[in-house]
Amino acid sequence: MTRVSLPDPSAAPQATFAGHQHASDYAAAVARFLAGDRQTPIPVWVGNRSDLTASITAANKLYRISGRRSAFDVRIVRPQRLPEALRDMLRALSAGSGDRPVLTVGLYQDLRFGDRTAGGRDQAQASGAEPSVFLTGRDVHSLTWMVAKQWAGTGDLPDDLVVTALDHQPALDGVEWVGPDDITRGDRMSILRNRPWRRVLLHGNGQDDSLNLGQNTVCGRRQGAYEPTGYGPSCHFGQGCYKPEWGLIPVGDISTGSLTLLNCFSGPSARLSTYHEDYQLLLAAVDGPARSIVVTSTACDAGRPEIRAWLGHPDGSRAAMNRSVADTNPYPVFFQCGTEEAAPSATAEIREVLPPEDSERPAASLADRIRVLSTRSMAIGKSGLLPENHPIALELGDLDRFLSAISARDALRDPDLARTHRAQCETKVAAIDARIARSLSTESAVSRFPAFFGDHSTVRPGPMKQVPPCSCGEPASVFVKVPVLAAVAAVSQTVCDRCGDIENAMVGAPELRMAGTREIRRGETARMTVRLAGTPGTVPIVGLGMRASLRAEVQPAACRVAMDRRGQGSADFELAVSPDTRAQAEYLLPFAVHDLALNLGRFHLLVRPDTK
Secondary structure, eight states: OOOOOOOGGGOOOSEEEEESSSSSHHHHHHHHHHTTOTTTEEEOOOOOOOOHHHHHHHTTTOEEEEOOHHHOEEEEEEEEEEGGGHHHHHHSSSSOOSOEEEEEEEOOOGGOOOOGTTTTHHHHHHOOOOOEEEEESHHHHHHHHHHTTTTTOOOOOEEEEEEEESOOOOOOTTTTEEEEEHHHHHHHHHHHHHHSSSEEEEEOEETTEEEEEEEEEOOOOSSOOOOOOSSOOOGTTOOOOOOOOGGGEGGGGOEEEEEEEETTTTSOOGGGSSSSSSHHHHHHHHHHHOOOOEEEEEEEEEOOOHHHHHHHHHTOHHHHHHHTTTTOOOOOOOEEEEOOOOOOOOOOOOOOOOOOOOOOOOSSSSHHHHHHHHHHHHHHHOOOOOOOEEEEEEHHHHHHHHHHHHHHHHHHHHHHHHHHHHHHHHHHHHHHHHHHHHHHHHSOGGGGGGHHHTTTTEOOOOEEESSSSSSSSEEEEEEEESSSSSOOEEEEEETTTTEEEEEEEEEEEEHHHHHSSSSEEEEOEEEEEEEEOOOOOOOOEEEEEEEEEOOEEEEEEEEOOOTTTTTTHHHHHHHEEEETTTOSSSEEEEEEEEEEEEEEEEEEEEEEEEOO
């Protein structure tokens, strides 16, 4: 093992980093650096990567040599794929005590994080332990750059920046804040690129290739000369960006020591990613200046609480954010590439008073029927999910008044009157179910119910229940979100490592799973099947919705399915994709509605160009 004399930061060279094109030059520079040569910058093997050379130039204005070891013990995955000089840099970086948190290092295609097939997520959940942080890169040159940054510090950069497209609440103190209204002003968004920051958190919707900030898009497309391969977003197929080109912000252009990407799937492992490595936000950020990058491995419901956790733990935000989001995502969501964190602080105790286990009693009497329907009607119509003047909310208001009128004791005890009222009730509910189904066929206010109810709920304590795998083949689990407010419905959420939430069901709604092709070319037609499980003899409405960005037709839009004696049923739909839709990752929205109980799924679909 190489003997190490740590560099003296007080005698640092003028440049913090230096790129080397040839492996032999890199190895010689590593030997000098680890021997304590005060005039040797931190070496990086860039090869022919002009993008890394540009990042080094930008980072030299941001960092200084820190001359300190990490607080981690290093574990290298497939070390034979890495040059000996890089392994020497990692050995020197390691705390070497054997009892520290583990820093896993390896090429992106060799690492698994947030992946239950590797045992990491389930073991972390069972033990309460935090998953390890990691260092990675798209190739050995990117990895040498990421390792080099671990030897540097940002010095005296005091300011943190939050840019959020989703948090409409007043700005938080102690941070430069750019909210949804500010994003529409071009001069405010320029702040993201025109100066260096100690830490940056970006909060918006997105995928593994991009994060949306209004008309601005933080982009993970690889910079520099390369030949795109594999599957990518619409720009990969020459169709341009799905957002305005003037609003593109390459993630590697953000000058910060610590970057947090708070959107779904901002950093999945290679096995679970949707797009090719050339478009991954995480890998593009690794190639940029950031020394530490916090990403999400799957879908998540992060919001204001996680932003607060990030603000309150400048040296341990990943651990704090995982603890914060555990009440809505009961598994580790945030993973960190880089070693900026200190040891996580003690977990705060959270006390909750939960209602009894949710269940729907059989509607053996009209009173039971009224009780179930009025609870669901309140959740959809009066919880705040819909505006007061929304047509469905108005219909539910009429139903509430009818239910109130027929729930009087005298009416319930009159058998003839009860039969009449029950028939009237069924007619009214069937009409509202049909209107809700039409609304669910596209992205609408009603289709927001999983996120809205989830924001006003906490996860029921206990382990997640394993259920049959997702149709993509990955493991799936289900957990229940219990409402804090009486007007909000409990929702059971089924999640897949690759696809995120694949089912969001109110209590009493039919279960659903979708089967069919996961790849389709523009202009093609495919048969898709929605399979149901529910109460025998019931006749739910089943349909297939889609995102507004997907130009396609579905026939039929929705239909009623009679459940057999085993409580099973299915419906086939014909999906015809328009020749002029974008070739990119999309998802379909299978749904089921029965007696005001809703279930909305998500089925990932790759749309390919029409060329063979």
